[in-house]
Amino acid sequence: MLERLADLVNADASLVRRGRYLSTRFLVETGATAWLVTVHEGRVTAVERGPFLLREWTFAVRASEDAWRRFWEPVPAAGWHDLFALAKGGHAKVEGDLRPLMANLRYVKDVLAKPRRSA
């Protein structure tokens, strides 16, 4: 589900600029599929598809495939429209070292919302 993430992010100059102080690797789970997203100074330099063995990441965002599909709807329904709405509703988990996430929250939320098709 995240195969195109690097292209989508790197083509958005203002998003890359906003993330210029972030270099990290984070984990995204879409149901049973794991993805490691590597960011270097705001550019997504790699999106790897799991399974993984003994790999490091800073923070993880986990949700079912169905939750991501709803989240990426052009106009998501209430409760499915934001990462923290998913989390409050029990549809996503955000875990790990949250400091890089919180310090770059707008960037990370925008990256995760990138697969959303425009209305």
Next chain:
Amino acid sequence: MADLEPVVGRYLRLSLDGRAHRVYFEEAGQGIPLVCLHTAGADGRQFRHLLNDAEITRHFRVLAFDMPWHGKSLPPAGWQDEEYTLTTRGYVALIRAFITALGLTGATGPGVETRPVVLGCSIGGKIVLELARLHAPEFRALIGLESADYQAPWYDDTGWLHRPDVHGGEIAGALMSGLIAPQSPSETRWDTLWMYMQGGPGVFKGDLFFYRADGDFRARVGEIDTTKCPLYLLTGEYDFSCTPADTERTAAKIKGARVTVMKEIGHFPMSEHPAQFRRYLLPVLEEIRARG
């Protein structure tokens, strides 16, 4: 000809808890006073569309103040050694002091009614419940937006909002962005977020002490008597901080409370999508006016 808005801003000197404050407020219109209370960590600019709405200001004198520490209202002298914390008691006192100072306290003559309508959002919507419980006769009507006696938190630690390694303005804007409905127009969405990004250090966190902890009114709202003052509660369907279910659960304990769930609106109705919000607000204001 200068393209001036009808909105006028002034400073009001208030003594709160024995300390001198200088409170900024804006107003426009004439008629029934409509005192507007902004959300946590923001300021009175959230009401700029109400203040500029001729259909409202024809019959209502719209007033919106910046709480101390917010917007153009400075903190009181000595703030540099304090941690700002909003309490239920302090918030009620602030609102009543503002209303008293402006003389909006009752009949001033035959047929001249100066008691205000108070409309508050989020923390402002929550405090409206306490105004209704304790001071109902002082108000013509009360309107709570995104208002509940309690709402479950959606992140545990408000410490993220005030620490040196995370930019307070950036994180406040990024957190609040999710509380805006996806249908809200880009301009007003980003206006709303800008106000959050501009908050002083620790102020949003200090407001949330009231929103999350001190303002747990679950054991109190049953005491509200809406025959003394009408109570309207309006909540946006996309608000996952104070959800429609939170508002409905609250209203179920208050006989006579009127609930509306607003479509395609989140946590900041007046500010994120003014055109959509006025569809819900105008009938309420009309009903209040018709009641006299």
